[in-house]
Amino acid sequence: MSEYEHTCMIRGDGGRTIRAVLDRICDKWTLLIVTTLDQGRLRFTDLQRQIPGISQRMLTLTLRNLERDGLVSRTAYAEVPPRVEYALTTTGKSLIQPALALAGWAIEHIAEIEASRAAYTARPDRATGRPGRAASGGQDG
Numbered sequence: 001m002s003e004y005e006h007t008c009m010i011r012g013d014g015g016r017t018i019r020a021v022l023d024r025i026c027d028k029w030t031l032l033i034v035t036t037l038d039q040g041r042l043r044f045t046d047l048q049r050q051i052p053g054i055s056q057r058m059l060t061l062t063l064r065n066l067e068r069d070g071l072v073s074r075t076a077y078a079e080v081p082p083r084v085e086y087a088l089t090t091t092g093k094s095l096i097q098p099a100l101a102l103a104g105w106a107i108e109h110i111a112e113i114e115a116s117r118a119a120y121t122a123r124p125d126r127a128t129g130r131p132g133r134a135a136s137g138g139q140d141g
Contacts, residue, residue: 021069024065024066024069025071025095025099027062029051029054029058029059029062030062030065030066030071031099032051032054033047033051033059033062033063033066033072034066034071034072034088034092034095034096034099035096035099035100036050036051037072037086037087037088037092038088038093038096040087041075041085041086041087042085042086042087043083043084043085043086044059044060044063044084044086047059047063047086063086066092067086070089070091070092071088071089071091071092071095072086072087072088072089072092073086073087073088073089074086075087
């Protein structure tokens, strides 16, 4: 039996706690923000400039969630105009290595994944629109 076979059950809550944490850290904006903040403390506008495609609203929401979860610290300075900076906490910094490992895995396997996607799309049941096993509710294996 694998040591990870019952990982989702370790807290006795059906995996809800682990899913909530993974939902946060596996979000595409979270990983982009965390890896951007790895270079050091940044202001909101600097973060937004360095993360292409993120809206002001999404950046605000994601930063709030990261602050709530203890991955990012927010420092407001009593200046005119107001200045707010964000930085990774120790917990946030500990996410960098796993994030880089996951990114490395994706880079290493992208060709295989793209080939598999193309083969899946080219299957007759996908190309003709006729339901295949997955579309008709069939179960694998």
